[in-house]
Every structure is written in C-alpha cells, then in structure tokens.
Amino acid sequence: MLNLEWFRTFKVIYEAGTLSAAAQALFISQPGVSLHLSSLETYTGNRLFDRDTRKMIATERGTMLYNYIIEHMNKLEEAENIFHRRPKSEKSTVSVGMSMEIFQYILEEHVSELPFNLITRFGDHAQLLQELNNGTLDLILTPHKGSQHNLEYTPFTTERIVLICGGKTDTTELNQLLAASDMQAVKDWLTTQVWYTTAADMEHLKGFWSASFNGLPGFRPNYVVPHYGSILRCLSNNKGFAVMPDFMCRQEIAAGLIKLAWAGSPPVENTLYFGKRKVTACADEIKQLEAILSKKRSACTEKVLN
Known part of the structure; x- marks a missing residue:
C-alpha cells in the first residue's frame, strides 16, 4: 500500500537536495530516508532522482511528481500544524x-x-x-x-468612501463646478489631475467614480503605491487626489495635512x-x-x- 510518508520524504529530498539534509530535516536516519525513496520509486515504477556524489537531481518523472503533489502536501502540513493537539499550558x-x-x-x-x-x-x-x-x-x-x-x-x-487631496491642492475650480452641479465638467476636470491609488485595490476609486459619474474612470492613476498609508504620506502638504475610506484619513484632515475635496454624490458607503x-x-x-x-x-x- 502507498504510504503518505513516502511523499513527505520525497518532497523534502527534492527541496533539500541530499539524503543527509533530508534526514536531518525529518529527524529520521539516512537509511530510513533511502528506504522511503526506494519504496516510492518501486510503487511508481520510475526512478525519481539521479544519484550524484553531491546532490540528488530530480528526473523528469520526479519533477512531474513534485509539481503534482506540492500544493496538496503543503495543505496537509498546514492542517497538521493547525489541528495537532497542544498542551493545555500552551497559548492558543x-x-x-x-x-x-x-x-x-x-x-x-x-x-x-x-x-x-x-x-x-x-x-x-x-x-x-x-x-x-x-x-x-x-x-x-x-x-x-x-x-x-x-x-x-x-x-x-460603516465606512464612507470620499475624495481627498493634498493640503496644497488648489480646489477652487472644483468647488465652483460642484456648486454649479456641472457633473460633466467636474468629471473632465478631475480626469486631468494627478491621481494616487494602491497597488492591490482600485475598488474604492471605481465605486466612487461609478456612483458619481455613472461609469468607470477613464484615466490611469499617476502613482500606484503599496497601501493607503503611503498615499496619505505622499499627499501630506502636497498636491494630488485619491479616493479612500474616510476613517483612515480623518486625523490627517483634522491636522490640515490633506483636505476633503468631495464627499461624492450620492455618498458611497x-x-x-x-x-x-x-x-x-x-x-x-x-x-x-x-x-x-x-x-x-x-x-x-x-x-x-x-
């Protein structure tokens, strides 16, 4: 019968490169590692490694087997770590x-x-x-x-998605256009501005733009940074626009480092x-x-x- 420990040993040999290193990682003897490997090769009917004096080199079939099982082995090891019984004194x-x-x-x-x-x-x-x-x-x-x-x-x-801008951004024209309810002009004006967004998530910008202008933003942000904290630091006492949740920028607005340019119409929450x-x-x-x-x-x- 197939023993799943053979797969664990095979995975460690593949990653460690030698039988001795695999034995050390698995806390078993080197003959035990060799036995697992030979048993798996017998079961599969294929040589999985070419033996070298310094390193175990995976054959084509060995590489195929590794690529096939690696995701499943990682999941099993993760389950083992999560569900194994711990002493009562150990922190959860x-x-x-x-x-x-x-x-x-x-x-x-x-x-x-x-x-x-x-x-x-x-x-x-x-x-x-x-x-x-x-x-x-x-x-x-x-x-x-x-x-x-x-x-x-x-x-x-509940978070409200708002349009913010750097503390030195001139919003006079934007305020005039908003007061006149000229949404097409607001959209055109904003499209020409300098924009910041995050690398992982443009969902807020798309949602705000869609609610305000019934479509997706037709421009590419000028600066894509790792997260909202980066945007706040870039905009502080500077120029440019961004869209983000209000609770993440309230302190900076209160300190005058950035400005609330527009809450949106209708508001996005x-x-x-x-x-x-x-x-x-x-x-x-x-x-x-x-x-x-x-x-x-x-x-x-x-x-x-x-």
Whole structure:
C-alpha cells in the first residue's frame, strides 16, 4: 500500500537536495530516508532522482511528481500544524485576515497586549473569505458577505468612501463646478489631475467614480503605491487626489495635512463585517479581538469628532 510518508520524504529530498539534509530535516536516519525513496520509486515504477556524489537531481518523472503533489502536501502540513493537539499550558493561536490599512490603523498597537498568539494575513476579500471557510483563518474583516452556511457576519463599522487631496491642492475650480452641479465638467476636470491609488485595490476609486459619474474612470492613476498609508504620506502638504475610506484619513484632515475635496454624490458607503465560523475552537479569543477592534474604532471616531 502507498504510504503518505513516502511523499513527505520525497518532497523534502527534492527541496533539500541530499539524503543527509533530508534526514536531518525529518529527524529520521539516512537509511530510513533511502528506504522511503526506494519504496516510492518501486510503487511508481520510475526512478525519481539521479544519484550524484553531491546532490540528488530530480528526473523528469520526479519533477512531474513534485509539481503534482506540492500544493496538496503543503495543505496537509498546514492542517497538521493547525489541528495537532497542544498542551493545555500552551497559548492558543488565532489567525486573522484583514487589509493592511485596518491592521495598522486599529490593531497593530495592541498586538503585544494579546494573551494569545496571533497570525495576521493580508489579501483580497475573496481570498480571505475562502481561507475563513476552509479553516485557515478564524476571523476576517470584510465588506462582502459570503453565502456559506457555516459562516456568520456581524457589522463592525460603516465606512464612507470620499475624495481627498493634498493640503496644497488648489480646489477652487472644483468647488465652483460642484456648486454649479456641472457633473460633466467636474468629471473632465478631475480626469486631468494627478491621481494616487494602491497597488492591490482600485475598488474604492471605481465605486466612487461609478456612483458619481455613472461609469468607470477613464484615466490611469499617476502613482500606484503599496497601501493607503503611503498615499496619505505622499499627499501630506502636497498636491494630488485619491479616493479612500474616510476613517483612515480623518486625523490627517483634522491636522490640515490633506483636505476633503468631495464627499461624492450620492455618498458611497460600505459596511465592514466581522466574519467567522459558527463553530470555532477559539470563540473566547475572537470575542476579545472583536472588543479591541470595536473599542479602538469608537475611540478614533470620538477623537476626531471632538
């Protein structure tokens, strides 16, 4: 019968390059590694490596086998890490998915205070939702609710998507056009301006533009930067435009570093949700995280309003 440990050994040999290095990585003897490999080669009926004095070189069939199993082996190893039994004295680990901006703005300063281990992942909403569903993540912050029956969503906050500009940007003409309700002229004027956006997400810009002008932006942003924090630093006491959630830029607006150029018409709002599985082994830890995030969010809003 096929032994899955043969695949694990084969994977490590392929990646380590030698039998001795594979034995060291697997904490087994070198003869044991050789036995697993020979058993797998006998089972497949193919030589998987050419033996060299210094290195094991994968054959064509060996490379094909590695490429076929690597994704599945990584998934099995990840499942092994998540589900293996831990001592009661060991801290639990919670995996959370959110945007980098929300992490930096709300959670980052509290990480060292958490009484449990934390793994944070950044990705697009579809990816985070999939990882929550398959158990890789325990909690996500997302504007999109999935239809999976085993997941539940709790509203966290409502974000308004607004148009901002650098503190030195002259918005006199824009204000005049908005006052005259000449939306075509507003659209044409904005199209000629300097624009910033993020590398991972143009969804906010497209949504704002679509709501205001009934179409997608017909220009290419001048500067594509890693995240919203970069946009704020680039625009501070400078010139240019960007679209982003209001709660991420309120402090900079209050300090006069950037300006609220236009709230949009009609306003564009998104609800952010806590997403989690209905049955989870870390319900208490998730409640603590939700409380920290909600408290920090309320404190930031109150500080700005005051």
